[in-house]
Amino acid sequence: MQGHWRIIAAGLAGSALVPTTVSAQQRPDEKAFFELYKELVETNTVVDQGSCTRAARQIADRMKAAGYADSDLVLFSTPDHPEDGGLVATLPGSDPTLGAMLLLGHLDVVAAKREDWQRDPFKLVEEGGFYYARGSVDDKAMSSIWADAMIRFRQQSFRPKRTIRLALTCGEETTYAFNGADWLTKNRPDLVRADFVLNEGGGGRLDARGKRQALAIQVGEKAAQNFTFVATNPGGHSSAPTPENAIYDLADAIKRVQGYEFPIKFSDTTRAFFAASAKALPSPTSAAIQRLLADPTDQSADAIVSRDKVLHSTLRTTCVATLVNAGHAENALPQRATANVNCRIFPGESVEGTLAKLKELAGPKVTVTANQPVRPVAVPPPLDPKIMGPVQSLAAKHFPGVPVVPMMSTGATDGVFFGRLNMPVYGVPGLFLEPDLNGTHGLNERIRVTSLYEGRDYLFDLAKTLAQ
Structure with missing residues (x-):
């Protein structure tokens, strides 16, 4: 993705340099989100080292406290992989004819050696306007935002017309690991079936000064x-x-x-x-x-x-x-x-x-x-105006003047597993990253504090709009 941003930004940088201005944790809902995000980031979910099952249970407990019934929450794992579990949550819609949408995130992270990092990779540290930790971006930022959105919907008594499902899974970062998204689509498609999926893979690009350059929505992947x-x-x-x-x-x-x-x-x-x-x-x-x-x-x-x-x-x-x-x-x-x-x-x-x-x-x-496992090939989704329209109109509201560009990722996400259910997957924009991609998969992974909270507001509005 870094190369795509370099190309896009080369021609568009002068058109939309808007400084970030949002202050973090000023609202009560932001403070609640931070606690969820911090707990998730500080829960080690490296495959064969930590526990996605524990992380999923922590989020389920928060959702129950917000008013979700046990019947709305499905914690899953298998006997062979007890620590690689996940969570599926459902907020029923009022109009069954509209179907459902799925918010997808993965809980697992790439391994991180403490001796190589400047800070403890599993301790959330705020420094110089950034949150540092393994998973602070990939993918615990989006997973926290989706879980927080589901909690806020329930707290606000929001009744969507379209059913909203949330799936938080394990195994995305490790080819040979048990993969929760793969398992769900093969064994429990009833839990995740939806008309479309909102996933990681898109985002936003900042320049070295922290000014916005472009947004991208991932529409297809290799x-x-x-x-x-x-x-x-x-x-x-x-x-x-x-x-x-x-x-x-x-x-x-x-x-x-x-x-x-x-x-x-x-x-x-x-x-x-x-x-x-x-x-x-x-x-x-x-x-x-x-x-x-x-x-x-x-x-x-x-x-x-x-x-x-x-x-x-x-x-x-x-x-x-x-x-x-x-x-x-x-x-x-x-x-x-x-x-x-x-x-x-x-x-x-x-x-x-x-x-x-x-x-x-x-x-x-x-x-x-x-080599095994043979992963499915992604089904390219359409540039559906029912998706693209809200993505662009809300971007104009939250990030005025910043262009939205469709792109195909040359990498791969868990979105590939939903092709077997004929579910189009979109990597949504909203979370702005630095030119070096924030150390994702590398040392000292970080996210700009204001980018996290701005992205949270955008993605909350996007999910709410698409569900109405």
Whole structure:
């Protein structure tokens, strides 16, 4: 996402530089939100270290105190993964014909080593206008905002026309972990079925001075899938080498992957994104984008646009070698060589189709398999005016002059699991981040205090509006 923001901001920075002005914790409801947020952030939810189950139970207790009945709250986990549980909450709507909407967040966070951090990663610290902690952004900011919104709706006796569901799950950050969103859509679709989902993935961009530059709504995302390449050989003594060598065979296969470009594809979202980028970027990139929009097979235009790595990855499926392992002794010919190839698959394309192409590229001397688990490929949602309209009108109210741009994430979220239920997923804007993405997944993760409370107000109004 960082690259998308860089591109958008390059052309729009001068049009909407609005300083943040909101003071935090001035209202009673803000103080209550802070307590929820602080408790969630300070609950360690690293997979295999902490407990999402505990975090979910804490939020459920707060919701019960706000007036939710036991029947409105479902705490779930499995015997094999007792600490990887989650919560589904329901606020019934008054008009069953309108269906439901789902507010989605994940409770788990990326691991954080105390010795590497300047502060305790599981202690919320306010310093210099920022909250520091692991998960202060990803994804405990949005999870806290959604839970807080559900509590406020009940406290205000708000009766939505559309049913509002909340799902807080575990396992998003770890490929091989138990994934609550995956489990719910497979085993309890009745709990989460809705007409659309509001999720992470969008956001806002600040410049280095904390001024707003742009907002983005994520409308579609790539699917992440790993593939294993294996070359084998009888081996032998290194003093008598032969042309057959597992390392060389693997290297040749990887080089063919490196040299292959998947064909350019456009979705409604990426077409809108590139149209906006063409207006913002200088020549020759702007002209080349226009040519690609007219003819995706234009190789010379592709070469120009693809000089930017983010634009390149937004145009197509990408596959890249990320891990290699070979040989068993320094004085022996290698008997086995393996590589991991990480692919980010464009919406609408399949894992099976990508695997077939990789097998073709690898050739007969190298086997290629898709690593488990095979995650589903995201279904690109429509640019629905019933969603986009409130997103844009409320952005104009809360963040005057800041443009809203649709984008496709080149990464992946738990939104991919809802395609099997034909539920469109939108990564909503509202939470403004710094140019370095706030240390998300890295050291000293942080969020600007005013950005958190501004985003909370925007997302509360958005959920309330879409439910009416």
